[in-house]
Amino acid sequence: MYPRVLPFSVLLALRFSRVRSPGPPCEPGGGEGRLEVSLEDQRARIEDYCGAQGWQLVEVLTDDGVSGGQRRRLHRLAERVRATGARFVVVYNLDRFARDVAGQLDHMRQFSRRGVELHVVGRGRMEADSAAGFLMAGVEGLMAEHYRPLIGEKTRDALARLKGQGRRVSRHAPYGCRLASDGLHVEPEPQEQAALAWLRALAPGRSLRALAAALAARGILARNGRPFAPMTLARLVTAGPCGQS
Numbered sequence: 001m002y003p004r005v006l007p008f009s010v011l012l013a014l015r016f017s018r019v020r021s022p023g024p025p026c027e028p029g030g031g032e033g034r035l036e037v038s039l040e041d042q043r044a045r046i047e048d049y050c051g052a053q054g055w056q057l058v059e060v061l062t063d064d065g066v067s068g069g070q071r072r073r074l075h076r077l078a079e080r081v082r083a084t085g086a087r088f089v090v091v092y093n094l095d096r097f098a099r100d101v102a103g104q105l106d107h108m109r110q111f112s113r114r115g116v117e118l119h120v121v122g123r124g125r126m127e128a129d130s131a132a133g134f135l136m137a138g139v140e141g142l143m144a145e146h147y148r149p150l151i152g153e154k155t156r157d158a159l160a161r162l163k164g165q166g167r168r169v170s171r172h173a174p175y176g177c178r179l180a181s182d183g184l185h186v187e188p189e190p191q192e193q194a195a196l197a198w199l200r201a202l203a204p205g206r207s208l209r210a211l212a213a214a215l216a217a218r219g220i221l222a223r224n225g226r227p228f229a230p231m232t233l234a235r236l237v238t239a240g241p242c243g244q245s
Contacts, residue, residue, distance in 0.1 A: 042092040049090055049121045058084050074098060074107050081116055090119045094126060094140050101141030108137060175223070175236060195220045199236055208233045 050057050091097045098104035108128040118126045127133040173179050176196050177186040202214045208230035216227040
Protein backbone atom coordinates (compact mmCIF):
# COMPACT_ATOMS: atom_id res chain seq x y z
CA MET A 1 0.00 0.00 0.00
CA TYR A 2 1.34 3.42 -0.97
CA PRO A 3 2.11 5.98 1.72
CA ARG A 4 -0.24 8.93 1.61
CA VAL A 5 0.99 12.37 0.64
CA LEU A 6 -0.52 15.78 1.22
CA PRO A 7 0.82 18.34 -1.28
CA PHE A 8 0.64 22.02 -0.53
CA SER A 9 0.70 24.44 -3.44
CA VAL A 10 0.63 28.20 -2.91
CA LEU A 11 0.93 30.84 -5.60
CA LEU A 12 2.20 34.20 -4.36
CA ALA A 13 2.27 37.72 -5.83
CA LEU A 14 -1.01 37.31 -7.71
CA ARG A 15 -2.81 40.53 -6.89
CA PHE A 16 -0.87 42.77 -9.20
CA SER A 17 -0.38 40.16 -11.90
CA ARG A 18 -4.14 40.24 -12.47
CA VAL A 19 -4.01 43.84 -13.66
CA ARG A 20 -4.59 43.44 -17.39
CA SER A 21 -2.72 46.36 -18.84
CA PRO A 22 0.26 46.48 -21.21
CA GLY A 23 3.59 46.02 -19.57
CA PRO A 24 3.05 46.15 -15.78
CA PRO A 25 5.46 44.13 -13.64
CA CYS A 26 4.51 40.50 -12.96
CA GLU A 27 2.92 39.97 -16.39
CA PRO A 28 4.35 38.35 -19.51
CA GLY A 29 6.16 41.09 -21.39
CA GLY A 30 5.92 43.41 -18.40
CA GLY A 31 8.50 45.81 -17.11
CA GLU A 32 10.43 43.12 -15.28
CA GLY A 33 9.85 40.32 -17.76
CA ARG A 34 8.42 38.03 -15.09
CA LEU A 35 5.92 35.24 -15.63
CA GLU A 36 4.27 33.82 -12.54
CA VAL A 37 3.85 30.05 -12.31
CA SER A 38 0.15 29.25 -12.24
CA LEU A 39 -1.50 27.05 -9.64
CA GLU A 40 -2.31 24.56 -12.40
CA ASP A 41 1.35 24.32 -13.39
CA GLN A 42 2.41 23.91 -9.77
CA ARG A 43 -0.12 21.14 -9.24
CA ALA A 44 1.02 19.32 -12.39
CA ARG A 45 4.64 19.43 -11.21
CA ILE A 46 3.63 18.20 -7.76
CA GLU A 47 1.58 15.36 -9.25
CA ASP A 48 4.54 14.33 -11.43
CA TYR A 49 6.85 14.37 -8.40
CA CYS A 50 4.47 12.26 -6.32
CA GLY A 51 4.00 9.83 -9.20
CA ALA A 52 7.75 9.40 -9.56
CA GLN A 53 8.01 8.58 -5.84
CA GLY A 54 5.09 6.14 -6.01
CA TRP A 55 3.04 8.18 -3.55
CA GLN A 56 -0.73 8.46 -3.44
CA LEU A 57 -1.99 12.03 -3.68
CA VAL A 58 -4.80 12.41 -1.14
CA GLU A 59 -5.40 16.16 -0.99
CA VAL A 60 -4.26 19.45 -2.51
CA LEU A 61 -4.36 22.72 -0.58
CA THR A 62 -4.16 26.00 -2.48
CA ASP A 63 -3.99 29.57 -1.22
CA ASP A 64 -4.45 31.71 -4.31
CA GLY A 65 -3.17 35.17 -3.47
CA VAL A 66 -2.64 34.66 0.26
CA SER A 67 0.58 36.18 1.53
CA GLY A 68 3.37 33.78 2.41
CA GLY A 69 3.83 35.70 5.64
CA GLN A 70 0.41 34.76 6.99
CA ARG A 71 0.80 31.76 9.30
CA ARG A 72 -2.87 30.78 9.31
CA ARG A 73 -2.30 28.77 6.15
CA LEU A 74 0.49 26.83 7.88
CA HIS A 75 -1.90 26.09 10.74
CA ARG A 76 -4.49 24.88 8.22
CA LEU A 77 -1.87 22.69 6.59
CA ALA A 78 -0.92 21.17 9.95
CA GLU A 79 -4.60 20.44 10.65
CA ARG A 80 -5.01 18.64 7.31
CA VAL A 81 -1.84 16.62 7.87
CA ARG A 82 -3.25 15.41 11.19
CA ALA A 83 -6.68 14.73 9.68
CA THR A 84 -5.39 12.71 6.70
CA GLY A 85 -2.48 10.99 8.41
CA ALA A 86 -0.22 12.14 5.58
CA ARG A 87 3.46 11.24 5.88
CA PHE A 88 4.72 13.67 3.26
CA VAL A 89 4.07 17.31 2.36
CA VAL A 90 5.12 18.33 -1.14
CA VAL A 91 5.52 21.97 -2.22
CA TYR A 92 6.44 23.45 -5.58
CA ASN A 93 9.07 25.68 -3.99
CA LEU A 94 10.11 26.39 -0.42
CA ASP A 95 8.85 29.98 -0.58
CA ARG A 96 5.41 28.55 -1.45
CA PHE A 97 5.50 26.88 1.96
CA ALA A 98 6.25 30.09 3.88
CA ARG A 99 7.90 33.48 3.57
CA ASP A 100 8.24 33.75 7.33
CA VAL A 101 11.47 32.08 8.40
CA ALA A 102 10.40 31.59 12.04
CA GLY A 103 7.12 29.97 11.01
CA GLN A 104 8.85 27.89 8.37
CA LEU A 105 11.44 26.43 10.75
CA ASP A 106 8.87 25.91 13.50
CA HIS A 107 6.55 23.89 11.26
CA MET A 108 9.44 21.94 9.75
CA ARG A 109 10.45 20.86 13.26
CA GLN A 110 6.85 20.00 14.15
CA PHE A 111 6.53 17.86 11.03
CA SER A 112 9.81 16.12 11.81
CA ARG A 113 8.67 15.24 15.34
CA ARG A 114 5.53 13.67 13.89
CA GLY A 115 7.42 11.72 11.25
CA VAL A 116 6.22 13.93 8.39
CA GLU A 117 8.68 14.85 5.63
CA LEU A 118 8.66 18.12 3.67
CA HIS A 119 9.64 17.72 0.01
CA VAL A 120 10.33 20.37 -2.63
CA VAL A 121 9.68 19.49 -6.27
CA GLY A 122 12.93 18.81 -8.11
CA ARG A 123 15.03 18.95 -4.94
CA GLY A 124 13.75 16.28 -2.60
CA ARG A 125 13.46 16.34 1.16
CA MET A 126 14.05 19.52 3.17
CA GLU A 127 14.87 19.24 6.88
CA ALA A 128 16.00 21.45 9.73
CA ASP A 129 17.20 18.75 12.16
CA SER A 130 20.83 18.55 11.06
CA ALA A 131 23.20 21.51 11.27
CA ALA A 132 23.55 21.64 7.47
CA GLY A 133 19.81 21.28 6.91
CA PHE A 134 19.01 23.99 9.44
CA LEU A 135 21.49 26.36 7.80
CA MET A 136 20.15 25.74 4.29
CA ALA A 137 16.49 26.06 5.32
CA GLY A 138 17.24 29.13 7.43
CA VAL A 139 19.13 30.95 4.67
CA GLU A 140 16.42 30.21 2.10
CA GLY A 141 13.76 31.29 4.59
CA LEU A 142 15.55 34.58 5.26
CA MET A 143 15.83 35.27 1.53
CA ALA A 144 12.12 34.54 1.06
CA GLU A 145 11.18 36.75 4.03
CA HIS A 146 13.33 39.55 2.62
CA TYR A 147 11.64 39.19 -0.76
CA ARG A 148 8.12 39.50 0.70
CA PRO A 149 8.34 43.20 1.71
CA LEU A 150 10.34 43.85 -1.46
CA ILE A 151 7.38 42.61 -3.50
CA GLY A 152 5.12 44.96 -1.54
CA GLU A 153 7.38 47.94 -2.22
CA LYS A 154 7.56 47.21 -5.93
CA THR A 155 3.81 46.68 -6.14
CA ARG A 156 3.04 49.96 -4.36
CA ASP A 157 5.44 51.83 -6.63
CA ALA A 158 3.98 50.26 -9.75
CA LEU A 159 0.39 50.97 -8.69
CA ALA A 160 1.26 54.58 -7.88
CA ARG A 161 2.85 54.94 -11.31
CA LEU A 162 -0.25 53.54 -13.03
CA LYS A 163 -2.52 55.83 -11.00
CA GLY A 164 -0.37 58.79 -11.96
CA GLN A 165 -0.87 57.87 -15.62
CA GLY A 166 -4.64 57.72 -15.14
CA ARG A 167 -4.66 53.96 -15.76
CA ARG A 168 -6.75 51.46 -13.89
CA VAL A 169 -5.15 49.30 -11.23
CA SER A 170 -7.94 46.78 -10.66
CA ARG A 171 -10.78 45.07 -12.49
CA HIS A 172 -13.16 47.85 -11.46
CA ALA A 173 -12.86 51.59 -11.94
CA PRO A 174 -12.75 53.56 -8.68
CA TYR A 175 -15.94 55.25 -7.54
CA GLY A 176 -16.52 58.41 -9.55
CA CYS A 177 -14.99 56.96 -12.71
CA ARG A 178 -15.66 54.43 -15.43
CA LEU A 179 -13.36 52.55 -17.78
CA ALA A 180 -12.46 54.45 -20.92
CA SER A 181 -13.10 52.90 -24.33
CA ASP A 182 -9.52 51.58 -24.50
CA GLY A 183 -10.10 49.49 -21.38
CA LEU A 184 -6.85 50.75 -19.86
CA HIS A 185 -7.60 54.25 -18.61
CA VAL A 186 -10.38 55.68 -16.47
CA GLU A 187 -12.54 58.74 -17.05
CA PRO A 188 -15.07 60.62 -14.87
CA GLU A 189 -18.54 59.10 -14.53
CA PRO A 190 -21.03 62.02 -14.38
CA GLN A 191 -23.60 60.57 -11.96
CA GLU A 192 -20.97 59.36 -9.51
CA GLN A 193 -19.12 62.66 -9.76
CA ALA A 194 -22.35 64.39 -8.76
CA ALA A 195 -22.70 61.96 -5.86
CA LEU A 196 -19.16 62.79 -4.73
CA ALA A 197 -20.00 66.50 -4.84
CA TRP A 198 -23.03 65.89 -2.58
CA LEU A 199 -20.90 63.74 -0.30
CA ARG A 200 -18.36 66.49 0.26
CA ALA A 201 -21.05 69.14 0.67
CA LEU A 202 -22.90 67.12 3.33
CA ALA A 203 -19.84 65.78 5.18
CA PRO A 204 -18.97 68.76 7.45
CA GLY A 205 -20.42 68.35 10.93
CA ARG A 206 -21.80 64.85 10.32
CA SER A 207 -20.61 61.47 11.52
CA LEU A 208 -19.98 58.89 8.83
CA ARG A 209 -23.20 57.05 9.67
CA ALA A 210 -25.19 60.28 9.58
CA LEU A 211 -23.56 61.13 6.26
CA ALA A 212 -24.56 57.74 4.82
CA ALA A 213 -28.14 58.33 5.96
CA ALA A 214 -28.21 61.86 4.49
CA LEU A 215 -26.97 60.56 1.15
CA ALA A 216 -29.46 57.68 1.14
CA ALA A 217 -32.29 60.14 1.84
CA ARG A 218 -31.33 61.86 -1.42
CA GLY A 219 -31.22 58.57 -3.31
CA ILE A 220 -27.42 58.49 -3.41
CA LEU A 221 -26.35 54.90 -2.81
CA ALA A 222 -23.27 52.77 -3.32
CA ARG A 223 -22.85 50.69 -6.46
CA ASN A 224 -24.45 47.71 -4.76
CA GLY A 225 -27.67 49.69 -4.29
CA ARG A 226 -27.23 50.01 -0.53
CA PRO A 227 -26.26 52.96 1.69
CA PHE A 228 -22.53 53.64 1.76
CA ALA A 229 -20.52 51.86 4.44
CA PRO A 230 -18.80 54.25 6.89
CA MET A 231 -15.31 53.03 5.92
CA THR A 232 -16.06 53.65 2.25
CA LEU A 233 -17.24 57.18 3.00
CA ALA A 234 -14.12 57.87 5.07
CA ARG A 235 -12.02 57.05 2.02
CA LEU A 236 -14.18 58.93 -0.49
CA VAL A 237 -14.28 62.14 1.56
CA THR A 238 -10.52 62.59 1.09
CA ALA A 239 -10.18 60.84 -2.26
CA GLY A 240 -9.21 62.42 -5.55
CA PRO A 241 -11.57 63.17 -8.43
CA CYS A 242 -11.99 59.51 -9.32
CA GLY A 243 -12.31 58.20 -5.79
CA GLN A 244 -8.59 57.38 -5.70
CA SER A 245 -6.42 58.14 -2.69
